[in-house]
Amino acid sequence: MLTEGERREIEEEIAKSERKRAASVEVLKIVQKRRGWVPDDLDELAATLDMTPDELDAVATFYSLVFRKPVGRHVILICDSVSCWVMEYESMREHLSERLGIGMGGTSTDGMFTLLPVACLGACDRAPVMMVDEVLYTNLTTEKIDGILEAYRRGNM
Amino acid sequence: MERPLTENIRSDGQPVGIEEYEKLGGYQATRKALGGMSPQEITAAVKNADLRGRGGAGFPTGIKWSFIPMGDAARHPKYLVCNADEMEPGTFKDRLLLEGNPHQLIEGMIVSGYALEADLAYIFLRAEYTLAAKRLGQAIAEAYAKGYLGRRILGSDYSLDLRLHLSAGRYICGEETALLNALEGKRAIPRAKPPHPQTSGLWGKPTIVNNVETLSNVPHIVDRGAEWFKSLSHTDCGGTKIYGVSGRVKRPGLWELPMGTPAREIIDLHAGGMRNGYGFRGVIPGGASTEFLLEEHLDVRMDFDSLPKAGSRLGTGTMIVLDDKTCPVGMVLSLETFFARESCGWCTPCREGLRWVVQIIDAIEKGEGAGEDLDILEGQCRLLAPGHTFCALAPGAVEPLQSALKYFREDFERHIKEKGCPWR
Amino acid sequence: MATIYIDNKPYVVKDGQNLLHACLSLGFDLPYFCWHPAMHSVGACRQCAVKQFRDEKDTKGKIVMSCMTPAAEGTRISIDDPEAMEFRASVIEWLMLSHPHDCPVCDEGGECHLQDMTVMTGHNYRRTRFPKRTHRNQDLGPFINHEMNRCIQCYRCVRFYCDYAQGRDFNVFACHHAVYFGRHRDGVLESEFSGNLIEICPTGVFTDKALKRHYTRKWDLQTAPSVCVHCGLGCNTIPGERYGALRRILNRYNGEVNGYFLCDRGRFGYEFVNSGQRVRTPLMKNNETGALEPATKGDVIERLSHILYFGANVIGIGSARASLEANFALRALVGPDRFFVFDETRRRLMATMIGILKSGPARTPSMKDVASSDAVFILGEDVANTAPMLALALRQAARQRPMQDVAKLKIPLWDDTAVREVIQGEKGPFFIAAPHATKLDDVATETYHAAGEDIARLGFAVAHELDPAAPPVPDLKEEALLLARRIALFLKGARRPLVVSGMSGTSDSLLRAAGNVAWALCKTGHDAALCFTTDECNSLGLGLLADLGDGYVSDIGKAFALAEKGKLDAIIILENDLFLREDISRVERFLEGCGHVIVIDHLFSRTTGKADIVLPAGTFAESDGTFVNNEGRAQRCFQVFVPEGDIQESWRWVRDALNAARRPIQWRTFDDVVAAMAGEMQQFEAVAEIAPPAGFRIAGQKIPRQPHRYSGRTAMHAQIDVHEPKPPDDADTPLAYSMEGFEGIPPSALVPRFWAPGWNSVQSVNKFQEEVGGPLRGDDPGKRLIEPTGGKEVPYFHEVPGAFVPRKGELLIVPLYHIFGSEELSVLSPGIAGMAPHPYLALNPFDAEGLGMNAGDEGEVVISGNTYRLPITLMASLPQGVAGLPSGLPGLRGIVFPAWAKTGRAT
Numbered sequence A: 001m002l003t004e005g006e007r008r009e010i011e012e013e014i015a016k017s018e019r020k021r022a023a024s025v026e027v028l029k030i031v032q033k034r035r036g037w038v039p040d041d042l043d044e045l046a047a048t049l050d051m052t053p054d055e056l057d058a059v060a061t062f063y064s065l066v067f068r069k070p071v072g073r074h075v076i077l078i079c080d081s082v083s084c085w086v087m088e089y090e091s092m093r094e095h096l097s098e099r100l101g102i103g104m105g106g107t108s109t110d111g112m113f114t115l116l117p118v119a120c121l122g123a124c125d126r127a128p129v130m131m132v133d134e135v136l137y138t139n140l141t142t143e144k145i146d147g148i149l150e151a152y153r154r155g156n157m
Numbered sequence B: 001m002e003r004p005l006t007e008n009i010r011s012d013g014q015p016v017g018i019e020e021y022e023k024l025g026g027y028q029a030t031r032k033a034l035g036g037m038s039p040q041e042i043t044a045a046v047k048n049a050d051l052r053g054r055g056g057a058g059f060p061t062g063i064k065w066s067f068i069p070m071g072d073a074a075r076h077p078k079y080l081v082c083n084a085d086e087m088e089p090g091t092f093k094d095r096l097l098l099e100g101n102p103h104q105l106i107e108g109m110i111v112s113g114y115a116l117e118a119d120l121a122y123i124f125l126r127a128e129y130t131l132a133a134k135r136l137g138q139a140i141a142e143a144y145a146k147g148y149l150g151r152r153i154l155g156s157d158y159s160l161d162l163r164l165h166l167s168a169g170r171y172i173c174g175e176e177t178a179l180l181n182a183l184e185g186k187r188a189i190p191r192a193k194p195p196h197p198q199t200s201g202l203w204g205k206p207t208i209v210n211n212v213e214t215l216s217n218v219p220h221i222v223d224r225g226a227e228w229f230k231s232l233s234h235t236d237c238g239g240t241k242i243y244g245v246s247g248r249v250k251r252p253g254l255w256e257l258p259m260g261t262p263a264r265e266i267i268d269l270h271a272g273g274m275r276n277g278y279g280f281r282g283v284i285p286g287g288a289s290t291e292f293l294l295e296e297h298l299d300v301r302m303d304f305d306s307l308p309k310a311g312s313r314l315g316t317g318t319m320i321v322l323d324d325k326t327c328p329v330g331m332v333l334s335l336e337t338f339f340a341r342e343s344c345g346w347c348t349p350c351r352e353g354l355r356w357v358v359q360i361i362d363a364i365e366k367g368e369g370a371g372e373d374l375d376i377l378e379g380q381c382r383l384l385a386p387g388h389t390f391c392a393l394a395p396g397a398v399e400p401l402q403s404a405l406k407y408f409r410e411d412f413e414r415h416i417k418e419k420g421c422p423w424r
Numbered sequence C: 001m002a003t004i005y006i007d008n009k010p011y012v013v014k015d016g017q018n019l020l021h022a023c024l025s026l027g028f029d030l031p032y033f034c035w036h037p038a039m040h041s042v043g044a045c046r047q048c049a050v051k052q053f054r055d056e057k058d059t060k061g062k063i064v065m066s067c068m069t070p071a072a073e074g075t076r077i078s079i080d081d082p083e084a085m086e087f088r089a090s091v092i093e094w095l096m097l098s099h100p101h102d103c104p105v106c107d108e109g110g111e112c113h114l115q116d117m118t119v120m121t122g123h124n125y126r127r128t129r130f131p132k133r134t135h136r137n138q139d140l141g142p143f144i145n146h147e148m149n150r151c152i153q154c155y156r157c158v159r160f161y162c163d164y165a166q167g168r169d170f171n172v173f174a175c176h177h178a179v180y181f182g183r184h185r186d187g188v189l190e191s192e193f194s195g196n197l198i199e200i201c202p203t204g205v206f207t208d209k210a211l212k213r214h215y216t217r218k219w220d221l222q223t224a225p226s227v228c229v230h231c232g233l234g235c236n237t238i239p240g241e242r243y244g245a246l247r248r249i250l251n252r253y254n255g256e257v258n259g260y261f262l263c264d265r266g267r268f269g270y271e272f273v274n275s276g277q278r279v280r281t282p283l284m285k286n287n288e289t290g291a292l293e294p295a296t297k298g299d300v301i302e303r304l305s306h307i308l309y310f311g312a313n314v315i316g317i318g319s320a321r322a323s324l325e326a327n328f329a330l331r332a333l334v335g336p337d338r339f340f341v342f343d344e345t346r347r348r349l350m351a352t353m354i355g356i357l358k359s360g361p362a363r364t365p366s367m368k369d370v371a372s373s374d375a376v377f378i379l380g381e382d383v384a385n386t387a388p389m390l391a392l393a394l395r396q397a398a399r400q401r402p403m404q405d406v407a408k409l410k411i412p413l414w415d416d417t418a419v420r421e422v423i424q425g426e427k428g429p430f431f432i433a434a435p436h437a438t439k440l441d442d443v444a445t446e447t448y449h450a451a452g453e454d455i456a457r458l459g460f461a462v463a464h465e466l467d468p469a470a471p472p473v474p475d476l477k478e479e480a481l482l483l484a485r486r487i488a489l490f491l492k493g494a495r496r497p498l499v500v501s502g503m504s505g506t507s508d509s510l511l512r513a514a515g516n517v518a519w520a521l522c523k524t525g526h527d528a529a530l531c532f533t534t535d536e537c538n539s540l541g542l543g544l545l546a547d548l549g550d551g552y553v554s555d556i557g558k559a560f561a562l563a564e565k566g567k568l569d570a571i572i573i574l575e576n577d578l579f580l581r582e583d584i585s586r587v588e589r590f591l592e593g594c595g596h597v598i599v600i601d602h603l604f605s606r607t608t609g610k611a612d613i614v615l616p617a618g619t620f621a622e623s624d625g626t627f628v629n630n631e632g633r634a635q636r637c638f639q640v641f642v643p644e645g646d647i648q649e650s651w652r653w654v655r656d657a658l659n660a661a662r663r664p665i666q667w668r669t670f671d672d673v674v675a676a677m678a679g680e681m682q683q684f685e686a687v688a689e690i691a692p693p694a695g696f697r698i699a700g701q702k703i704p705r706q707p708h709r710y711s712g713r714t715a716m717h718a719q720i721d722v723h724e725p726k727p728p729d730d731a732d733t734p735l736a737y738s739m740e741g742f743e744g745i746p747p748s749a750l751v752p753r754f755w756a757p758g759w760n761s762v763q764s765v766n767k768f769q770e771e772v773g774g775p776l777r778g779d780d781p782g783k784r785l786i787e788p789t790g791g792k793e794v795p796y797f798h799e800v801p802g803a804f805v806p807r808k809g810e811l812l813i814v815p816l817y818h819i820f821g822s823e824e825l826s827v828l829s830p831g832i833a834g835m836a837p838h839p840y841l842a843l844n845p846f847d848a849e850g851l852g853m854n855a856g857d858e859g860e861v862v863i864s865g866n867t868y869r870l871p872i873t874l875m876a877s878l879p880q881g882v883a884g885l886p887s888g889l890p891g892l893r894g895i896v897f898p899a900w901a902k903t904g905r906a907t
């Protein structure tokens, strides 16, 4: 069931679009913004776009930043592309894995973090980098990562 | 040295606001174009300026525009789309323009839109550029408020709407026809060309797709003329270029320099050379889908025509340096993992071939390489050539691999022979 | 015409084709996956690569996809170029990286396009040592089995299901090498064309679930050319048999009729042939116990000879699901004036329909013509449920008008994605006037839901708008008038307008209205077509045979009247369950007054329950016969296998009865009956030419029903006899029950299966066509029996019905058709039975409210004295005053539609 707020935001988004279906990715993101992911029951959401759940899911499952599985409260997107790789991405990833107790694609047991790889974040001059939710963190070091995780854990972010 | 694209970008990290932009001469080109130039004159200026697309392929922009149906012959709405997807690994130049001077891009789109008689313009922005999204959103609102966008711009007969579309990941969205499908709310699968977007683009209507940097150049060309623009360059291809360097150099970053600046100058002078303790081993000159160059190639001019002679491409003009303490096999593995993951899944060679390539390099890197692996890899490079696949993703993907097999072959062989990575 | 060079040899090809199409038409073996002749090119699989050269001097050339390259004048390509060959082999290598190589346990094995292409490209050595990608499979319902690991991602399934058939509950999911083809969640595929996935999929991802339950490899199936018996369209099929049971049905390409596809009723409806409801031996009533008991053939003939003595008063009832030959034979036995066909309503409809087709200038279209129409007006038909494949053709027609714009942009029409991109789902003019919403409404420009009379009035009004000489419609409501004007305007603007109506509307005014519209278009200079649907596989044939004049009333009602006079000695009922046709109590009374009741049929029914003698007839799969489809195309269907025991073709039972009646008749073979019929009835002159006669041979050989790799011919009978039995003779046709015989391409009407060297899959059909996607070699089979009159003068109908007036206290009950459930034979297939709805009564919500009822409540409806208690379904599109009952469902049979009935809450 869509909430009143979601429904309103979706309708606004659709009204802005040249054609209903063109809003599909945006609409998925509206739901994702509030729930962290796009739940399996797509019927109602699809209907707002005059689509079937199959048609909408075909789109949803294509895009890497539409999550079709539950994620933690914060999503860590760590860049694994070439410049970051050269600049020690692997140690950063290992450090994150160890700190969070999860591998790529996993969610920490406290439900705080989900760790995902992401394609080049376009901040190669400041590699290695990662994004947590909407915020970019650059020139990562293991100490810096600890500080960032700590800040999110304490709810400072 | 003139740096029209970046000279106004503030050093404090704040964007150039509309008032500041206007004060610095911004929106003059809009007034000039809408106030007295014909669309054809603008296209001619862009053509004469030898502006070539900065999205990677380097197609002459004026020629691209000249294929768009004009006047009564055209089907409407016509579209102009700015490609701000920037997901090519190692590429971070558009971010600078988007975050630093959004009005320059918006003005570029207004003037270009006018030249194309476009009704509607889109900026297709990758989702992860959250700061750029915020700043563009604000700048667009400012431009509307001041009458640079919307109905009857500055009292002229020309109207243009500009919308910002935020994507949701997937490198293939940057491929211009896949981008159009993404804008239509579909799976971002590329389309076959012909028909080109100029004939049948967004929703089957005439469309032009240009890169952020390309479009940002247009106001300057209109403002100061084609001759001036050409004079900025060291070579036949007009204007400046935003070059970048990442990797273990002293000062990774971006610099706007005359088109055709030699690679060595960029790495040694602007990026400050290699970090202490690291030597130079090779460089990918223009984003992930270009071929490696070695020390011996570094005097090459970084432009669309010179680099192919050295065996590579300008691509996006952002270099990724490989140092002598980093495993080339691992680096190539990272590159190919990216490409395999970002294949859209439409055509067989890319979808299956790149996965296989990754499986093989991964095995080699882990010390599980086998005798015929390098032959297979070489075969794949040959088989994933342009024209063999549906779009340019896969051919781009094998460019660094092919050159790595040539230049760093002994590294691959050592991995196989020593059953492991010598750098670990 | 364009000259192209393939490996330096010149070839002349048609303009506007792509190279793959051209090469295949020229007979080259060029591999492909994603291309399909009905769905054209998208360039995804990269399998069809060839080397293209700029000119004679170019020696380097470049690899291009032949399916995406125009075969333009002067094009030079090489198929044999080593680099192109290497690339094509690598495409297979790539596809095989994750393919499970499970051919031995895969249902597609032996007829797999992927196997064929693998062999064709020469890829034969596996170089990868890495894990394969794996997927989870889905439950897609009773028809389709899903095995995603075999997928080679050619995208044909989704292109067929979503783009071509416009189904919306199937798609492609995920990205890169994880792409997945299926549904958003497990569940029954909703498209009535889902079965085509079996043939569309080049490997074993989508396979036949019904076949799986009684599996046989293609090479072990005995097959013959056949015609679908589950509606009036006459789609061409290839049934396959082994061990005396029908195993599956595949499409048999006919460029004019069904092209490459079948509907799910046609594909999965065959299991009645194997069902426990089959009559397998002659039966006679035990005069003491009253029970039907098995008898020998000799005994029944003996009994028949007593019943059918000289001068006995015998009548016959023909059948719209029996062949022309069976009906003709029965007519000969009882005499034309004692031969009755159809119930009263159908007789009237059929007479009107044939009258319109014979006396006016509008041509009946083939389904290919339908698909190329560029404006459509449907009157009173729920096409997707009454004539499913016609709906598929109509969906293509809806694209024709927008396609005309694509051509203006110089985009080749085979460039499927580009075409779709320009069209953007736009639809050409398409109007549906029907009693309720239909599954085709999504392609409609406008729909009009009204009672039959009002739809007819709309039609008459459209005709009047087109040509003032057509009668005007008095007191037409403003809304309908404006709609009529819009429809007329669009039809007028079309190049090939099409009018569709048919029997299921149960109203002859509807047919007349449709006739007037089509005639008005013809008269005003349009190339208009008029398509009537018919309800059974031989309805039109029976109509032509009965020679239904207006004065000549030969329907069962007339037989009822005769019986009431009480002078009948016997009745012979051919392949018919009378209880489906007429009111149950009327039929019971009738049969009681008929003297001896003799039923020739292949299924037990309520009618056989009343019989004194039941004669086991062969089904379509065990008989040769001619059926006339709704186009008026007479088509031949051949015996697939020799039935067990005394089962024989209906016409043979009639012949035996004639002999028993001491009216010796010279019909020894099928051709004898055909010759007699063609000689006696001018309308059937062409029937003898549909297929070559029994004596036809090629190089002295018959055409084998069994593939040359047919196995186990000795072993399959080993428990009876270790000696190989002599194969049965077939005196009736040029086909043989053997694996020996002519192995090449026979005349199109005799093609028993599609197979060619190197092409084991259904894709081998390419080799049987004059040009890929065009007619079969020697033209598509079948003969049209009705052609329009040449003249411009049109005999417009002037009886415009009055508007529908709802009644107080009664509702008009109209039939609602269900593709799965409404047809008598197919519903005996377990898969189809499972898809049939439970009986219900559909009400307009306002009517329901007036009756104080809600959805799900039990309602009661009384129709000619019979009370039906049914759950209520609300159907907003039904007009007020009209209610619907599913047609033909077990439990709801024998209702004569339309009927006024008292309706209320069940008491």
Ligand SMILES: Cc1cc2nc3c(=O)[nH]c(=O)nc-3n(C[C@H](O)[C@H](O)[C@H](O)COP(=O)(O)O)c2cc1C
Pocket (backbone or CB within 6 Å): B052, B053, B054, B055, B056, B057, B058, B059, B061, B083, B084, B085, B086, B087, B088, B171, B172, B173, B174, B175, B176, B177, B209, B210, B211, B212, B214, B215, B391, B392, B393
């Ligand atoms: C796989 C792939 C990804 C691409 N990504 C981008 C991109 O992120 N940004 C961009 O401007 N061009 C990208 N391109 C190039 C575009 O297809 C197109 O050529 C370009 O946007 C045209 O603009 P230009 O003429 O101004 O260079 C990509 C091409 C391919 C094949």
Ligand code: SF4
Pocket (backbone or CB within 6 Å): B172, B190, B342, B343, B344, B345, B346, B347, B348, B350, B351, B389, B390, B391, B392, B393, B394, B395
């Ligand atoms: S090369 Fe093929 S699979 Fe790869 S991204 Fe392009 S179209 Fe998609």
Ligand code: FES
Pocket (backbone or CB within 6 Å): C020, C031, C032, C033, C034, C035, C042, C043, C044, C045, C046, C047, C048, C049, C065, C066, C067, C068
């Ligand atoms: S058949 Fe040509 S690419 Fe698939």
